[in-house]
Amino acid sequence: MARKVSPPVDVRRSTRRRRTVSAYRDGERVVVLIPDQFSSAEEAEWVDRMLGRLSARDKRAGKGGDSALRARAVRLAGRYYPEYPVAAAPTSVRWVDNQNSRWGSCTPDDRTIRLSTRLATMPGWVIDYVLLHELAHLVVPRHGKEFWSLVERYPKTERARGYLEGIADASMSTPRGSRPR
Structure with a gap:
């Protein structure tokens, strides 16, 4: 039986945090924020719980399906860029794990779009914005006035x-008392 591999986890303890626990993805790592007074057993329990929640969010966001992501992009292009039915049509749209400094990228020459998996846990309207940004690059490759007028169609x-x-x-700031796990 194959063993499921968990992502690396950083547990960050905070003296200001009293009861709340939160988690987010930072590249391939998961960061779990917990109160400083939690015991080791509570920490382990909450890390497992938050990994489960992130996994459930990934599934809800449709992270697992590149075809669903492409279909979403095609729907958005049809809605916001209807006068460019061919130009705004990507050949592929997929989730990637290797984008740590960008939310998305586009290669206009082969009409491919890649979105960072860090987006998968974010609200749908944020994912839609990044998709529309990258779709606009299929029509206008550079960040000029025409490009931004396309992107700004999204309310x-x-x-x-x-x-x-x-x-x-x-994600640029590391709370005091943080420690990798």
Whole structure:
């Protein structure tokens, strides 16, 4: 029987945190934030619980299906870029684990889009924004005025950009008392 391999986990303890526990993906690692006063047994229990929750979120977000992700991109392109039925149509859209400094990337020459698996646990409207951003690159490769006018057709553009900036800023800081597990 094959043994399921868990991702590396960093447990970060906080003296300011009293009861809440949270977790998020940071590249291939999982970061679990817990109160400093938790015992080793409580820590282990919460790490297992949070890994389960992240896995369930991944499934809900459709992370496992690149074909579902491509279908989502095609629907979004049809809705927001209807005048570009061919130009905004990707040949493939897939989740990748190797993007730690970008949320998504696009290769206009072969019409492929890749999204970081870090997005899979984020709200759907954030994933839609990143997909639309990358789809816009199929029409306009560079970040110019025409490109941004396409992206800004999505009504939640500013909200999604703020959300992603907040996540990026939060992952840059390491709380005191943190320690890898």
